[in-house]
Amino acid sequence: MAATPANPELRPPVNPNRPRRRGGTVEGRQRLRDGATGVLVHLVLVIVAVIVIYPLMWVVGSSFGPGGGLANATPIPENATFDNYLHLFTQTNYGRWYLNSLYVATLNMIGSVTLSALCGWVFARIRFRGRKASMLGILILQMFPSFLTAIAVYMLFLNFGLLDSLTGLALVSIAATLPYNTWLMKGYTDNLPASLDEAAAIDGASRLTIFRKIILPLMRPMLTFVAITSFTMPWMDFILPRLLLQSSGKQTVALGLFQMITDQYSNDFTTFAAGAVALALPITILYIVLQRHLVTGAMAGAEKG
């Protein structure tokens, strides 16, 4: 239905120098009006930029601020200091939470990429009995919002005494996104030429060899997309860890930050700000650097339903 086919080649989304809508006249008055419009456009851009940047500057500034309370948080602190970061990593459990998140994120990334690539490829390339039924099942599972399963998982884990395990959290996270990721991988593999597999099969390559040596390298863009999303998800996810983790040594960063801001609301704001910046910085850089992959991946996902 969509106008652009799911293109395996990632293309740059914007060509900034693309000529467009040249103001067709050379009259002086017209030029003046163009100039005025230009100024107006830039005025709008500046206002939007300020709105976008101010909250971020405010929290970064606060994280270097000497104060402590929310009331004296400013975007540009007068006596900038690293005390808040020192305090964060020495006086709170933040370092522990960070490692926990890293553990869950790594496990989630490895599990999601491996399983979804394998399943997606099988669905795309092999015809077997029950294929349609299982794909339909996956499609329905994917519609079930993941936190709904999370709440049921919570009740189950609660009664079987399985709560408070980081590995358990990672497994639930992998399962929660597996249907969607499998669809992504399947859609992507569908667009890879089948002649490559056939040629390799004629040369006597086994199916697993074809998958590893031919398909996987071609799936790189989609693998990257799934890897980034599944690596960053545990850092930001709140519902699953909130339900499945309990003891303070087992929290993830998102949980810890939320507690910081609700527990000691106004008197320890700068420590929270430092924690927020420490969480946001790596992810923000990752997103900005890999934005093309992420936007194209999201498009492909929507086209595939």
Next chain:
Amino acid sequence: MTTTETPELPSPARTPRGPERARPGLPTPVPGLASALVWGAGQLINRQVGKAAFFFAFFAGTVLWEIVSGNYYAGMEFTPRSNGGFFVRGLWGLFTLGTQPREMTLTGLTEGDNSIVLMANGLIALLTLALLAIVWIWSVRDAARYRAALNGGGQTEASGAYFGRLWEGAFAYIALSPGLILLVFMSVLPVLFGILVAFTDYSRDNLPPKNLVGWVGLENFATIFTVPSWAATFGGILVWTLVWAVVATVTTYAAGLLIAVLLASKRVKFPRMWRSIYLLPWAVPAIVSALVFRSMFNGQFGPISQWLVDVGLTDERVYWFTDPTSPNLARGVALLVNLWLGFPFFMALVGGVLANIPDSYYEAARIDGAGPLQQFRYITVPIVQRTVTPLIILAFVHNFNNFGVIYFLTEGGPDNVDYRFAGSTDLLVTWLFKLTLDNRLYNIGAVMSLVIFVIVGSISVLNLNRTKAIREL
């Protein structure tokens, strides 16, 4: 499990005595019926010993498992609770949810039945039985079909050849099995479990192992839809959730489109720089931004209230998210914050589409005398819309379930006295979360889960019908 059969193995095809040996006169349903009673019996009648052994192994395994895991002795009174094995006790538990509550006796606390554990075990037993039923149907169909083929003059096929064929086709199943097992235990089982809980009285007043949970039929649904205080909460929250989802989606899309069009204009200096700045709200984790906004809009200490007082716009501090008298203020601010969070994604998307619209379209329009507004209205918007529509629908679903923004920003506040366990900005999702985690009303929460699933599911189905996913199945 492949070759156990000696006489037929060397020549599966074109043996003149084949049909004879397999008793051609037998009517088709007989082997099928035999297999239905004792798995593999039909295959035995068909003279396929290997297959017969294969199916019988499943049958024997099931029975053996049940006997070993239960307490079966001769001459003892049988009750599923104390004697049943994996399957019988499992199904008993699923149906009754336990019969013996925990009691205080002379010897101490007795071990009562834990209804929820019983229910989960029963589900696992049921799922296992469902898988076994597939094997059973397979065996019955195989026996009948093979006989039908023989009677129709077909050739015999040795079990070995059959399993060889099967093994060839099994690669897909083996490759899928790790993902499948994970999904069954971490998604399918919980989903089924969640559905079942909606029909029980599992809540904070009735927690196992202290109490027994029982089936209550549709009582929970009746509670939500007919008890006035619940119905009012549900209705109010549903309306606000829909308003939120529509407005949030429309505003982010419109803003993203406008900014993208602005940035594509030739007049803009340094478009890349602007674009990078505007992408920041998308790149920064939403939980961080939402918590930052929560602090900025803090009524007591937040800088925005302070600034308004300093400038003189308001006489006293504005309690954005905690003032029960102005729920719409909190709602409006939440929508604005969501706009900040959401527009960059659409900006990036639309930017990508705009880059691919050929200039000739605009040139042709100009020749026909179309102004910039008309070009925007009749060229840009339709083309963008066509590509981005699936994502708009996805965004709608996402906003419908936008736990993050609401929970981190307002925690559902300000309080609403007319609502049960919910505030004025609570969406269905955050209400569900509070019901389950803070108030431990698991049964009502499960009903809410189903309601949300039905709403989200129907939107997704509508969306799917438009996309090629279904047709490509």
